[in-house]
Structure formats: C-alpha cells, structure tokens
Amino acid sequence: MLNPLKGAIQALFFVAIWLVAQRFVTVYHLPVPAAVVGLFFVVALLLAGVVPAHHIAAGANWLLGDMLLFFIPPLMAIIQFRSLLASHGLQILAAIVLGCLTVMVGTGLIVERTLRWERSRLHGITARRGAKS
Known part of the structure; x- marks a missing residue:
C-alpha cells in the first residue's frame, strides 16, 4: 500500500519543479510554457541520475491517476451521444x-x-x- 504522505511529498516535487520552470521562463522570456520546461528539467534530472526514478514514481503515478478525472467525462459523452456524433x-x-x-x-x-x-x-x-x- 502506498503511503499517501510519500505520494504527496513526491507530487510537491513536481510542483516545485514547475515553480522553478515558471521563474526560468519569466526571467529568460521564453515562448514556451513552464510545464514543458519543467518536463525537460525532470528528464534532465532523471538522466543525470540526480533524482532516481523510484524517488518520484509514487507522486508521478498519483498525478497521472488523477488526470483521468479530466478525460473520463468527455469519453462518456462520446459513448452516450454516438448517434449525434455520427450525424x-x-x-x-x-x-x-x-x-x-x-x-x-x-x-x-x-x-x-x-x-x-x-x-x-x-x-x-x-x-x-x-x-x-
């Protein structure tokens, strides 16, 4: 069983990365969303071995699991109104x-x-x- 506190702390890591990326984008006037820059920061940290994947896996899984809440309602609408979509x-x-x-x-x-x-x-x-x- 996943320790909820561990997942929350790991999720906060991603929030911190996003805040750093937001500052980076603002300071350097980049035309790229902070989330994209943050993604590159996380990938760089993982590839460099600074942050092992298992240290952030629980937080990432928790965040990805909650993303489904945003995608399920549109999918249900597509299934329910299939004839409307066909016409x-x-x-x-x-x-x-x-x-x-x-x-x-x-x-x-x-x-x-x-x-x-x-x-x-x-x-x-x-x-x-x-x-x-």
Whole structure:
C-alpha cells in the first residue's frame, strides 16, 4: 500500500519543479510554457541520475491517476451521444477547433496588449522619476 504522505511529498516535487520552470521562463522570456520546461528539467534530472526514478514514481503515478478525472467525462459523452456524433460529428469538431483557436488567439492578443500597456506605463513612471532627479 502506498503511503499517501510519500505520494504527496513526491507530487510537491513536481510542483516545485514547475515553480522553478515558471521563474526560468519569466526571467529568460521564453515562448514556451513552464510545464514543458519543467518536463525537460525532470528528464534532465532523471538522466543525470540526480533524482532516481523510484524517488518520484509514487507522486508521478498519483498525478497521472488523477488526470483521468479530466478525460473520463468527455469519453462518456462520446459513448452516450454516438448517434449525434455520427450525424453532426464534423460540425461539432469544427466548432471545437474554431472555438479553441478563437480562445487561444483572443487570449494571446489580450495578453500582448496588456503587456504593452504595462511596459508603457512602467516606462512612463521610470521616465518621470529620471526627470525629477
């Protein structure tokens, strides 16, 4: 039987790696999600032998086991509404793809505008401080 505390501590290792990766992405302005960078960090630690696989296996298994909670409801919907998918599957797929693309593009544009506004605001504050000196 798996010790729940051991699994939780190992899961916290992955959270810590993600936090380090998030900081790394922020400092170096990388156009890659912190989760991807964190994945590379974990792989590097495993390959270098710094962290043996058995020291993080319980936490990884626990996190992967809980990921199923996110995938089961859509699979149940597919099974339950098979006839709807047969008649309108391409339309539903197109709506999902277009919806995802719209959300991603919209989010990217809003984040970009917000960052530009933030930079211009900070630049204005810095310029005013320099003029006062």
